[in-house]
Amino acid sequence: MTDAPAREGELPLETDRLRLRPWRASDAAMHHKLWTERDPRVPPHRRIDAHGHPTVADLEDWAGRRDDTPPVGLLVAERKDTGEAIGYCGLIPNVHGQHDEPEIAFELLRRAWGQGYATEASWAIIRRAEASGCRRLWATVRDWNTASRRVLAKLGFVETGRVEPDEAHGDSLFVAKTLRPSVPPSP
Ligand SMILES: CC(C)(COP(=O)(O)OP(=O)(O)OC[C@H]1O[C@@H](n2cnc3c(N)ncnc32)[C@H](O)[C@@H]1OP(=O)(O)O)[C@@H](O)C(=O)NCCC(=O)NCCS
Numbered sequence: 782m783t784d785a786p787a788r789e790g791e792l793p794l795e796t797d798r799l800r801l802r803p804w805r806a807s808d809a810a811m812h813h814k815l816w817t818e819r820d821p822r823v824p825p826h827r828r829i830d831a832h833g834h835p836t837v838a839d840l841e842d843w844a845g846r847r848d849d850t851p852p853v854g855l856l857v858a859e860r861k862d863t864g865e866a867i868g869y870c871g872l873i874p875n876v877h878g879q880h881d882e883p884e885i886a887f888e889l890l891r892r893a894w895g896q897g898y899a900t901e902a903s904w905a906i907i908r909r910a911e912a913s914g915c916r917r918l919w920a921t922v923r924d925w926n927t928a929s930r931r932v933l934a935k936l937g938f939v940e941t942g943r944v945e946p947d948e949a950h951g952d953s954l955f956v957a958k959t960l961r962p963s964v965p966p967s968p
Pocket residue numbers: 887888889890893894895896897898899900901921922923926927928929931932
C-alpha cells in the first residue's frame with residue numbers, strides 16, 4: 782500500500798492495486814449492477830423497485846449531481862491493472878451531523894469479492910480522513926453481513942454496543958474507529 786498520507790482533496794487516491802477517483806457518467810452501468818447484486822435482506826429503499834428504478838439513466842444523473850467535498854465523499858474503486866471500475870468506497874455524512882465523524886461505506890461487484898480490495902480501499906479512505914482532520918469514523922453494519930463485519934474488524938473498527946433492532950432486515954450494529962487527525966480538528 783502507498784503509505785504517503787493523502788492531502789485533503791488530492792485525487793485520485795492510489796493503493797498498490799487500486800485507484801480511487803470521482804464518479805463519471807460511464808460508471809452508471811457498474812453502479813446499476815451493484816444495485817442488482819444486493820442481498821435480498823437489504824431494505825427496499827436500497828433495492829431496484831418494482832418499476833425498475835433506479836435505472837442506469839437515474840444513476841448517471843446521480844453521478845452528475847454529486848458533491849464529494851472532503852471529508853465526505855464516495856469514490857469509485859478502479860483496478861490499476863485493468864482500469865475496471867469494481868465498486869466504491871468513501872465517507873458519507875454522519876446521521877447525527879458531526880462533520881468530523883463521518884461514516885465509512887464500501888460496496889464492490891461480486892466478482893471482485895474476496896481479494897482484499899475493500900480493506901485496501903478503506904485504508905486509503907481512512908488515511909484521507911485523518912488528513913482532513915476527522916477524529917473518528919463510524920460504520921453501521923447489519924448483523925448478518927459477515928464479510929463487511931470482517932473488513933471493519935481488520936480496519937480496527939470496534940463495536941460501540943449501540944444496536945438498532947430491525948427484525949425484517951437484520952439489526953444494525955454501530956462500530957467506530959478513533960483516528961489520529963494530522964490537522965487540527967474543526968471546532
Ligand atoms: C463487504 C464487501 C465490500 C467486502 O469486500 P471484499 O473486497 O471481499 O473484502 P476483503 O477481501 O477486503 O475482506 C473480506 C473478509 O471477509 C471474510 N469473509 C467474506 N465472507 C465471509 C463469510 N461468509 N464468512 C466469514 N468470513 C467471510 C473474508 O475471508 C475476508 O477476511 P480475511 O481477510 O480475514 O480472510 C463486499 O462483500 C460487498 O461489496 N458486499 C456488499 C455491500 C456491503 O455489504 N457493503 C457494506 C455495508 S456495511
